[in-house]
Amino acid sequence: MIKLYEKWIKISLIKRILVGMVIGIFLAIVAPQKASGIVIFGDLFVSALKAIAPVLVFFLVIAAVVQHKKGQKTNMQSIIVLYLLGTFLAAVVAVIGSFIFPVDLILKASESSIAPPGNIVGVLEGLLMNLVDNPVNALIKGNYIGILFWSILFGFFLREGNENTKSVVIDISEVILKVVKTVIECAPIGIMGLIFNSLSTNGLASLLAYGKLILLLLGCMAFVAFVVNPLIVWVMIRQNPFPLTLKCLKYSGITAFFTRSSAANIPVNMSLCEELGLDKDVYSVSIPLGATINMAGAAITISVFALSAAHTLGVQVDIFSAILLSVLSAISACGASGVAGGSLLLIPLACSLFGISNDIAMQVVGVGFIIGVIQDSCETALNSSTDVLFTSIAEYANWRKEGRKISFSRVENVAK
Numbered sequence: 001m002i003k004l005y006e007k008w009i010k011i012s013l014i015k016r017i018l019v020g021m022v023i024g025i026f027l028a029i030v031a032p033q034k035a036s037g038i039v040i041f042g043d044l045f046v047s048a049l050k051a052i053a054p055v056l057v058f059f060l061v062i063a064a065v066v067q068h069k070k071g072q073k074t075n076m077q078s079i080i081v082l083y084l085l086g087t088f089l090a091a092v093v094a095v096i097g098s099f100i101f102p103v104d105l106i107l108k109a110s111e112s113s114i115a116p117p118g119n120i121v122g123v124l125e126g127l128l129m130n131l132v133d134n135p136v137n138a139l140i141k142g143n144y145i146g147i148l149f150w151s152i153l154f155g156f157f158l159r160e161g162n163e164n165t166k167s168v169v170i171d172i173s174e175v176i177l178k179v180v181k182t183v184i185e186c187a188p189i190g191i192m193g194l195i196f197n198s199l200s201t202n203g204l205a206s207l208l209a210y211g212k213l214i215l216l217l218l219g220c221m222a223f224v225a226f227v228v229n230p231l232i233v234w235v236m237i238r239q240n241p242f243p244l245t246l247k248c249l250k251y252s253g254i255t256a257f258f259t260r261s262s263a264a265n266i267p268v269n270m271s272l273c274e275e276l277g278l279d280k281d282v283y284s285v286s287i288p289l290g291a292t293i294n295m296a297g298a299a300i301t302i303s304v305f306a307l308s309a310a311h312t313l314g315v316q317v318d319i320f321s322a323i324l325l326s327v328l329s330a331i332s333a334c335g336a337s338g339v340a341g342g343s344l345l346l347i348p349l350a351c352s353l354f355g356i357s358n359d360i361a362m363q364v365v366g367v368g369f370i371i372g373v374i375q376d377s378c379e380t381a382l383n384s385s386t387d388v389l390f391t392s393i394a395e396y397a398n399w400r401k402e403g404r405k406i407s408f409s410r411v412e413n414v415a416k
Contacts, residue, residue: 009185017254020188024195032200039197042258045190048183049264054139056176056267058151060284063173065155066166067281075279075394079286082390083294084330086232090224090296090382091329094303095322097220102311103213103304105367142263145292148285180267187255187268194258210371213308217375220300221382225249229389236393237400248272248389249381256384257377262291265384272388283391290387295333297379298343301368302329306350309364315354325353343379344368 008016027035130138130145138146158166226245233241251272256265266288273283303325310317317325332346347368348361368375399405 016188020192024192028199042193059173061151062155064281064284078394088330091299091326094300098307253381253385257381297382298333
């Protein structure tokens with residue numbers, strides 16, 4: 001049994017995940033009732049990732065700050081600029097796509113009882129309140145803005161502590177990393193349960209009525225993933241961007257697609273950054289930060305739905321309003337993690353820019369919930385894979401300036 005397990009884990013994780021996907025799809029088609037018990041594997045996998053991720057981030061960030069030496073250079077400034085630039089460009093792509101391929105919505109009343117924020121001030125206020133949340137509560141609820149704030153603060157003052165205390169924190173972070181790697185090894189079985197649940201519960205028939213809207217959303221996300229992001233990568237490292245871009249999508253994007261949670265995918269991204277040979281002091285902070293402010297997919301969702309609502313109602317949108325929408329979508333998307341319901345609940349905020357009433361805007365949100373099984377999955381895949389992509393190119397750009405050769409051989413090893 002042990003030998004069989006060892007042979008199993010030697011197979012590429014991506015190949016094992018593909019096997020799990022095929023089995024999940026097959027069972028959902030052939031025996032949706034008899035095989036319904038496998039849904040629990042998906043629930044357990046996502047719950048395990050969500051449970052360990054806050055603790056992992058908390059101790060990794062403290063360990064990174066404790067080990068940081070004064071005068072040591074980091075790439076955090078470049079990474080944050082890339083996060084914000086990528087989110088804004090995604091909003092611009094969504095606006096242009098919506099003008100070229102306008103979509104009419106089939107509006108239905110939403111049953112959601114979640115109240116959206118009234119304005120951008122409400123979004124920013126939510127972020128600030130999450131920042132100073134009780135640290136224990138932040139860990140329990142997975143509030144990564146709060147976790148980052150308190151872990152950086154603890155780590156900063158712990159730098160003055162004795163070496164034994166620092167060693168304990170570092171050892172704990174290493175142990176948690178090993179636990180996370182063990183959980184990730186269960187991804188094939190977990191994703192098998194997730195895809196079975198998705199197909200057997202929602203099916204594809206209910207999504208056909210919104211096919212044009214889905215195609216517009218996916219088209220914009222694909223353009224950002226395969227055109228905009230590679231262009232940014234090329235500008236930063238001046239090498240063929242696709243080997244790195246595709247590996248990030250393959251390793252991070254696939255798991256994020258099925259878990260539909262940036263928080264749950266943080267351990268996966270941490271593991272990928274380690275495989276890419278990146279600086280742990282940087283990625284232990286940048287990855288959880290990216291899960292909260294790097295929201296290209298959310299910016300696309302907000303912009304497309306707002307402009308589709310405007311087109312449906314016959315509202316004329318001028319160039320100035322379109323530019324303003326891009327900025328508003330980018331800022332709102334960065335605060336999506338602090339809003340219950342994520343990007344969908346920020347749609348009314350964008351709709352208000354065109355004078356669309358909250359009642360109609362909430363009907364648009366209802367449409368979002370109907371296609372959420374696809375929209376949210378692709379949105380999370382784009383967001384999460386870009387976290388690793390921008391973190392890596394910020395470091396590789398420094399390597400290029402220092403004259404070091406940038407080799408993607410370690411990137412290739414991720415899937416071997």
